[in-house]
Amino acid sequence: MVRAGDAGVAAGPTLAVVAREAGVSVPTASKVVNGREDVAPETRRRVTEALDRLGYVRRPRFGAAKAPALVDLLLHSVESSSSGAVLRGVEAAAYAAGLEVVVSAGPARTRGGRPERGWLDRLAVRGSSGALLHLAELSAAQYAWLEHHRVPYVLIDPAHEPPAGVVSVGATDRRGGVSATGHLLALGHERIAVITGHPGTVAGDARVAGHVSALSSAGIRHRAEYLPHAGLDEATVRLRTHELLDLPEPPTAVSVSSDRMALGVYAALAERGLRVPDDVSVVGFGDLPEARWAAPALTTVRRPLAEMAATALRLLVRMMDGERPEGTRTELPTRLVLRASTAPPADCVKTARSDAGR
Numbered sequence: 001m002v003r004a005g006d007a008g009v010a011a012g013p014t015l016a017v018v019a020r021e022a023g024v025s026v027p028t029a030s031k032v033v034n035g036r037e038d039v040a041p042e043t044r045r046r047v048t049e050a051l052d053r054l055g056y057v058r059r060p061r062f063g064a065a066k067a068p069a070l071v072d073l074l075l076h077s078v079e080s081s082s083s084g085a086v087l088r089g090v091e092a093a094a095y096a097a098g099l100e101v102v103v104s105a106g107p108a109r110t111r112g113g114r115p116e117r118g119w120l121d122r123l124a125v126r127g128s129s130g131a132l133l134h135l136a137e138l139s140a141a142q143y144a145w146l147e148h149h150r151v152p153y154v155l156i157d158p159a160h161e162p163p164a165g166v167v168s169v170g171a172t173d174r175r176g177g178v179s180a181t182g183h184l185l186a187l188g189h190e191r192i193a194v195i196t197g198h199p200g201t202v203a204g205d206a207r208v209a210g211h212v213s214a215l216s217s218a219g220i221r222h223r224a225e226y227l228p229h230a231g232l233d234e235a236t237v238r239l240r241t242h243e244l245l246d247l248p249e250p251p252t253a254v255s256v257s258s259d260r261m262a263l264g265v266y267a268a269l270a271e272r273g274l275r276v277p278d279d280v281s282v283v284g285f286g287d288l289p290e291a292r293w294a295a296p297a298l299t300t301v302r303r304p305l306a307e308m309a310a311t312a313l314r315l316l317v318r319m320m321d322g323e324r325p326e327g328t329r330t331e332l333p334t335r336l337v338l339r340a341s342t343a344p345p346a347d348c349v350k351t352a353r354s355d356a357g358r
Contacts, residue, residue, distance in 0.1 A: 014127030022050035025150035072131040074182040078105040081288040089309030152319035176334035177210020193226040193251035218283040221276035237264030259284040277343035
């Protein structure tokens with residue numbers, strides 16, 4: 001069940017406030033409140049004293065049913081297809097686990113693009129048992145706040161490498177880069193460009209590494225001029241595509257870091273009177289709805305965002321129960337999805353036709 005807020009909550013300290021007062025995690029305080037046996041005597045004493053000192057009111061339950069635990073999902077935006085996939089995955093997994101989810105999206109940003117501190121305070125006031133974060137970046141202070149208040153949390157597809165020990169879920173982007181470039185090489189392309197988003201991102205760097213590895217395995221040296229950065233702005237993607245086309249040896253295929261970026265490549269090629277895939281092949285990354293809507297439909301590397309989000313929720317549930325995942329990074333497999341935007345390079349087609357006519 002996903003909800004945007006909760007009206008009619010009784011006044012008084014939340015379980016998160018009690019947990020901070022006692023110096024324990026929210027799940028531990030919850031165990032004491034609900035009479036669980038698996039709590040050390042000293043810990044139980046501290047929590048009980050904090051409950052009495054703060055005047056915590058144990059809310060009545062309806063019958064014997066226990067109210068579902070509450071977790072927070074913070075999205076960088078509700079407008080993107082990627083956020084929609086994350087929300088679907090979390091919703092399904094939360095329903096199966098009997099959890100309720102509070103969704104926050106588009107929080108106020110600092111100049112550095114990070115969410116402001118206020119959302120953390122709201123998370124504590126709500127008494128959330130844990131948090132899922134699908135954000136571009138967190139500040140060191142925000143990481144420290146989460147650790148200090150012992151709020152279990154999992155990062156979904158973080159843009160940058162998180163601090164040591166932080167649990168995250170991503171995808172095998174390097175393998176995806178290998179499969180995208182390997183597909184184009186198999187079609188006969190050698191001049192393959194890769195337009196990435198912002199430099200220094202986990203997924204973007206992994207895809208480029210996969211691309212370079214695939215070229216190296218084929219005995220082809222990668223060209224620095226074929227690896228431009230474009231951020232995530234479609235206008236910049238169009239500009240970078242025009243710059244590639246203006247090279248003395250323009251690429252015959254372009255791979256990009258997202259399906260939305262591929263639409264910018266399509267637009268630039270159309271402005272030059274070039275056709276996809278007859279003149280230039282294009283490969284995307286993500287397999288979001290944009291890939292199917294494009295004309296021609298976009299060959300792309302599927303990143304299982306919904307499954308990544310569901311996996312993150314299941315990891316969070318284990319952490320809320322006091323467990324610790326064996327590893328901090330979980331990666332789900334990517335998969336090449338073939339559609340209509342890739343074909344052999346035009347020169348190969350002409351040569352094949354010429355050879356056939358002899």
